[in-house]
Amino acid sequence: MDLVLEPGGNGEKTVLVYRALRAAIVDGRLPAGHRLPPTRALAADLGVSRGSVATAYERLGAEGYLVSRVGSGTFVAPTPAAPGPRRAPADPLRPREPWKPRPTSGDQRPPRYDFRTGIPDATLFPFDTWRRLVTAEMRLGANNPAMYASPAGHPALRAAIARYLGVSRSLRAGPDDVVITNGTQHALDLIARVLLRPGDAVAVEDPGYPPARMLFESLGCRVACVPVDEQGLVVTALPAGCRLVYATPSHQFPLGRAMSLARRRELLDWARRRAAAIVEDDYDSEFRYRARPLEPLHSLDTAGRVIYAGTFSKSMLPSMRTGFVLAPPGLRDALAAARQLGDGYGSPPIQAALARFIDDGQLARHVRRAGREYGRRHARIAAALAAMPGLAVLPSAAGLHVTALLDAGTQAAPVVAACAAAGVAVEDLAEYSYATSQAGFVFGFGATDPSLIDEGLAIFADLLARHA
Structure with a gap:
């Protein structure tokens, strides 16, 4: 138990110990039922006499803050005495708009x-298989647990994702193209930080995914909400000077339509002519119930304008917090550097286990x-x-x-x-x-x-x- 005594003379040690303990109880740092250390141990920790601690314990017991049990020790009372009136703490710091948490x-x-x-339905997930893989990686130490990992992600996972996307989505990608993230929202944050400046114009679908719009707005971008029709995002409605377009072409959220091939080509041509970037969010593409999907924008892109983002939150579990970005060569190092400055890197054991889960065919079987x-x-x-x-x-x-x-x-x-x-x-x-x-x-x-x-x-x- 760490207590800090206020400065005071030698004659005030008992009072200082009493005040420190009482404040810790009132503030909730010492909860009801908490066992206090023996007087000799606390006195040694605080550098005071045992008598000062014993006297403070007795006074707090008399006031109803502590209870003593013979043979067991001294405990914080189940219902400590109500503290006296306290001045409301000053709260001078206020966040700038629009920081407000959304319910989850x-x-x-x-x-x-x-x-x-x-x-997703967690009851469909093969927890036993996943638990064995994670346990094995924890036992192996996921390479060197005492060292910091690569911000771009575990090499085995980057390679596994590249292979998986080649089979499942016909995407041509190598391990160096993949940057691991904590999901799509994290990917959008990294992309925006390395590509956009405050005041830049960004386009999102309307209706669309609100957290994407809110993220770009929080970074000071001018966000244009562009309508969606039966063929997808209306390219002719994109604003002039737009630096980035966020779209869900395979399965528009929330309307569910797929962007037509003609509209995809129109969007790619627009991005090439305007030197703009397209973020392709391919969420939920694993679960298809009828025809094969159209080719992703990333596969049709010949100008290097598409950044492909995906996540395992729906195909596996949201709590895994693992996603990825297929980054054009010019952005790979910048995205890795942005992650390094933000949260450093992901969990090596989880990433290594996910690589085995993919390569062993478990992900495809689960999907x-x-x-x-x-x-x-x-x-x-x-x-x-x-x-x-x-x-x-x-x-x-x-x-x-x-x-x-x-x-x-x-x-x-x-x-x-x-x-x-x-x-x-x-x-x-x-x-x-x-x-x-x-x-x-x-x-x-x-x-x-x-x-x-x-x-x-x-x-x-x-x-x-x-x-x-």
């Missing part, structure tokens, strides 16, 4: 009927197994929503959510609120919109209990009918 799935109790987006289950949920939810009057289900062939648009003149917010009161968590499409005015709902199905899907959708249908 871990901040709230899961609802009974959970149709929130972005949450196939989970994809079959997600496909069944996707079909059930899409069919049920399509049968509800007033809803138009948007076609989607991939991902972990389904989006449905409402008829004109109907608002989603009252239905979402009524659903929440009934234990049904469904998301309002307006939460992902900035300037667009489409009304609708977004249904995630990764966290949904399959046995409760029909029941939850029936409650939603009833509440939709009432409010429509």
Whole structure:
């Protein structure tokens, strides 16, 4: 127990010990039930006499802060005496806008009927296999645990990701092209810090992924929210002087449409002519339920303008905090340097275990197994929503959510609120919109209990009918 005594004369040692202990109890640094050290040990630590500590213990016991138990020691009382009135501490420091935390799935109790987006089904994950791999890497020490690791990531993982993307997404990449991140949001932060200056123009999709827009705004960029139509991002609506475009072409979030080949080529040509960068977020591309996806922008890019970002948060688990960037040669060292200045590097044992998980075929096996289950949920939810009057289900062939648009003149917010009161968590499409005015709902199905899907959708249908 570390206590700091206020400066004072020799005659005040007992008072100083008393004040230090009382302050620690009142502030909660010594919680109820905490066992205090013996008087001789604390006196030696503080450099005071044993009598000073014993007297302080007695006084605190008399005031109700401590209790003594014969043969056991001295403990902080279960309900310490209430402290006297304290002046509210000054709080002169204030953050600049727009720093405000967004609620996450871990901040709230899961609802009974959970149709929130972005949450995979953890029960489908092969924890036993993963545990063995991580344990083995921890036992081996993941190379040299006493040394700092490469900020670009574990070499074996970079090589494994390059091979995996070559098979699963037909991407030509080598280990040197890969920079490991803590997920897509971390990747966006690194990319923005090495490419953008305050005041630079950045384009995002509307509707789109709010954390991306908020990240660019927090860095002082001028963010333009560009509409999305049936073919994807409307390239003709991109602002002049735009330095970077963030897009989800394989499975637009949250509408679920894939960007057409013609629109992809148009976007690539625009970036080449304007000397701009494109960040291609290929989230959820592993889980496809119908046709093979179109080629990624990265595969079509011949001018080195596309930065491809991916994550294992959906294909494995969000808690893994592992993603990657395929970086053009001119950005590799800068991205690694940006990570080194930020959080240094990731966890070598986790990265080494993930490399083995990929190379042993475990990731592909898990994606196939989970994809079959997600496909069944996707079909059930899409069919049920399509049968509800007033809803138009948007076609989607991939991902972990389904989006449905409402008829004109109907608002989603009252239905979402009524659903929440009934234990049904469904998301309002307006939460992902900035300037667009489409009304609708977004249904995630990764966290949904399959046995409760029909029941939850029936409650939603009833509440939709009432409010429509």
